[in-house]
Amino acid sequence: xxxxxxxxxxxxxxxxxxxxxxxxxxxxxxxxxxxxxxxxxxxxxxxxxxxxxxxxxxxxxxxxxxxxxxxxxxxxxxxxxxxxxxxxxxxxxxxxxxxxxxxxxxxxxxxxxxxxxxxxxxxxxxxxxxxxxxxxxxxxxxxxxxxxxxxxxxxxxxxxxxxxxxxxxxxxxxxxxxxxxxxxxxxxxxxxxxxxxxxxxxxxxxxxxxxxxxxxxxxxxxxxxxxxxxxxxxxxxxxxxxxxxxxxxxxxxxxxxxxxxxxxxxxxxxxxxxxxxxxxxxxxxxxxxxxxxxxxxxxxxxxxxxxxxxxxxxxxxxxxxxxxxxxxxxxxxxxxxxxxxxxxxxxxxxxxxxxxxxxxxxxxxxxxxxxxxxxxxxxxxxxxxxxxxxxxxxxxxxxxxxxxxxxxxxxxxxxxxxxxxxxxxxxxxxxxxxxxxxxxxxxxxxxxxxxxxxxxxxxxxxxxxxxxxxxxxxxxxxxxxxxxxxxxxxxxxxxxxxxxxxxxxxxxxxxxxxxxxxxxxxxxxx
Numbered sequence: 001x002x003x004x005x006x007x008x009x010x011x012x013x014x015x016x017x018x019x020x021x022x023x024x025x026x027x028x029x030x031x032x033x034x035x036x037x038x039x040x041x042x043x044x045x046x047x048x049x050x051x052x053x054x055x056x057x058x059x060x061x062x063x064x065x066x067x068x069x070x071x072x073x074x075x076x077x078x079x080x081x082x083x084x085x086x087x088x089x090x091x092x093x094x095x096x097x098x099x100x101x102x103x104x105x106x107x108x109x110x111x112x113x114x115x116x117x118x119x120x121x122x123x124x125x126x127x128x129x130x131x132x133x134x135x136x137x138x139x140x141x142x143x144x145x146x147x148x149x150x151x152x153x154x155x156x157x158x159x160x161x162x163x164x165x166x167x168x169x170x171x172x173x174x175x176x177x178x179x180x181x182x183x184x185x186x187x188x189x190x191x192x193x194x195x196x197x198x199x200x201x202x203x204x205x206x207x208x209x210x211x212x213x214x215x216x217x218x219x220x221x222x223x224x225x226x227x228x229x230x231x232x233x234x235x236x237x238x239x240x241x242x243x244x245x246x247x248x249x250x251x252x253x254x255x256x257x258x259x260x261x262x263x264x265x266x267x268x269x270x271x272x273x274x275x276x277x278x279x280x281x282x283x284x285x286x287x288x289x290x291x292x293x294x295x296x297x298x299x300x301x302x303x304x305x306x307x308x309x310x311x312x313x314x315x316x317x318x319x320x321x322x323x324x325x326x327x328x329x330x331x332x333x334x335x336x337x338x339x340x341x342x343x344x345x346x347x348x349x350x351x352x353x354x355x356x357x358x359x360x361x362x363x364x365x366x367x368x369x370x371x372x373x374x375x376x377x378x379x380x381x382x383x384x385x386x387x388x389x390x391x392x393x394x395x396x397x398x399x400x401x402x403x404x405x406x407x408x409x410x411x412x413x414x415x416x417x418x419x420x421x422x423x424x425x426x427x428x429x430x431x432x433x434x435x436x437x438x439x440x441x442x443x444x445x446x447x448x449x450x451x452x453x454x455x456x457x458x459x460x461x462x463x464x465x466x467x468x469x470x471x472x473x474x475x476x477x478x479x480x481x482x483x484x485x486x487x488x489x490x491x492x493x494x495x496x497x498x499x500x501x502x503x504x505x506x507x508x509x510x511x512x513x514x515x516x517x518x519x520x521x522x523x524x525x526x
Contacts, residue, residue: 050064072115072284194213196214262278279317302324399420
């Protein structure tokens with residue numbers, strides 16, 4: 001683990017101061033009612049943006065520019081907005097989750113670090129690290145309506161389930177937690193805990209507040225009825241940072257930033273029952289509403305580890321932006337698309353007709369369908385567990401995620417993508433026609449188990465003349481697979497090809513484990 005990590009004071013602060021409609025199976029599209037979809041919003045401190053991960057597929061479906069050095073995040077109880085604390089801007093960015101666009105920027109105190117919503121969503125409480133205060137935002141007007149003095153260097157904050165109190169960790173000198181009565185927005189108690197408290201999580205019944213002590217390698221438990229600490233503190237890993245409690249209240253998950261592990265505390269016995277290796281420099285944790293998965297942001301290797309809570313094992317690792325240092329989980333109710341040229345949000349259900357996507361639009365289908373074609377000339381497209389009866393054609397200044405669980409009734413063409421650092425992917429998708437990827441300046445990933453499942457292509461798969469990286473792994477192609485004339489590295493691994501596998505004139509190609517009727521050219525030994 002590298003020494004340069006984003007941290008509150010107590011020794012460290014910031015990493016350097018910081019074409020035609022096809023015939024489809026009749027049962028493929030059904031008019032199911034809109035069902036909430038769950039997303040993990042991850043703050044990338046040095047990219048000044050937020051990655052949006054669809055938890056159903058663990059695919060990144062959007063990247064949202066926010067303020068300078070985003071840190072803590074919180075999702076509103078109704079899932080309609082996510083607020084982002086921008087540490088160096090002294091602002092809060094408000095993201096509309098239906099469109100994944102910032103709709104407001106709110107000035108608050110200095111060193112904006114963490115956010116927590118009231119249960120009714122009417123107010124957001126914001127820790128201001130350098131001002132030793134908490135700002136209270138009225139979400140209806142997006143204005144600060146109160147500023148509350150607390151202890152030195154406030155960091156993590158959490159509200160009780162009934163909304164009557166906020167518990168805020170004072171990180172550096174105080175070794176304390178400030179208790180705020182939200183009815184009057186006044187400080188009513190100060191509870192001494194361990195050295196350098198960082199984060200607070202409240203049990204679902206509101207009876208206890210769990211506090212990580214960064215310099216003490218412990219977790220303190222506060223009885224919220226008496227605002228006293230239950231002794232002794234719980235030993236965990238090195239430099240515990242973020243903490244999250246499962247919806248049923250049975251377990252608390254603690255990110256140990258020095259040990260690169262997560263400790264699992266059984267709340268009934270208040271003992272550690274499991275220790276899970278994760279990525280490098282884990283900081284914060286978010287748990288899905290069903291309690292099935294915990295999302296851990298790893299600052300030092302720019303990833304998110306996904307823990308299945310039933311087995312306490314890491315089941316996925318997701319590459320995100322530079323220095324991920326915050327996460328919030330939001331359940332978003334999809335909309336129903338009413339215009340084929342106005343796809344700018346999260347949708348399900350069936351759209352009857354063609355969909356055209358242009359620059360500036362962010363179109364996400366989750367368990368939805370389009371009876372016609374989808375043409376993307378710009379913007380961001382995500383098709384997750386969705387079905388398109390016709391063709392999908394992607395070109396220009398576009399970013400996209402296709403699959404998993406997606407079916408395309410005819411052809412999928414990805415051509416002439418503009419140069420960018422984005423990593424587009426096609427994973428776990430069934431293409432009834434042909435798949436063609438050519439003349440692209442942006443990387444395209446087509447299967448790379450386990451993070452991106454292979455695809456099934458009923459026709460031919462052709463990859464050609466790309467000047468950004470391409471990868472083909474674990475795909476089943478009933479026709480021919482051709483990989484040729486690519487000037488950027490291309491990979492061909494573990495594909496099953498019904499006819500010919502042919503590779504030629506690629507500047508840099510690697511591969512192996514493929515099966516085919518015949519292998520030719522550069523793929524002869526693959």
